[in-house]
Amino acid sequence: MAGRQSKSKKQETFGKGAVTPQQIAFIVDRYLCDNNFFSTRSTFRSEASSLLSHSPINEAPKTLLTLGQMLDEYICLKEQKVMLDQERVLVEQEKARVQMLLQGLHNAMSAYNASGNLPAPPPKPAAAAVVPHTGTILCSHLS
DSSP states (O other): OHHHHHHHHHHHHTTOOOOOHHHHHHHHHHHHHHTTOHHHHHHHHHHTHHHHTTSSOSSOOTTSOOHHHHHHHHHHHHHHHHHHHHHHHHHHHHHHHHHHHHHHHHHHHHHHHHHTTSOOOOOOOOOOOOOOOOSOOOOGGGO
16 A cells, blocks of 8 residues: 555656756756857846856756757657547546446346246147148038
8 A cells, every 4th residue: 555655656746847947047048059149148147147156067068958859859748648648538438348348248147147046947848749731631511
């Protein structure tokens, strides 16, 4: 039971990354630099100096994804999430159909097993003696 609690706690925090204002400042700074917005970058660095000064490095790392790459990845992940949500709905519908089928089979088997407890129907009486037809017609009123 404790394993489930820790698992649900992991799911709650998964994907809930806290992006700091300093990280956003580095992303914006990198975007301005990559796109040659030098004047705007200079103004931004002046206005965001309190955010950029807290970092041990003065430049955004080159390994940092560009803003365009981040947005591309975000859009791709959102599309995947939509597809997964659609698949999840289909799986839930199929699960409900299978459960209904199994319930129907269970009910049929229960009815079948219950009918085995009833007394057997009485045997059919022996068939009456049948005179074979020879093709001769006996008519008493034709003479």
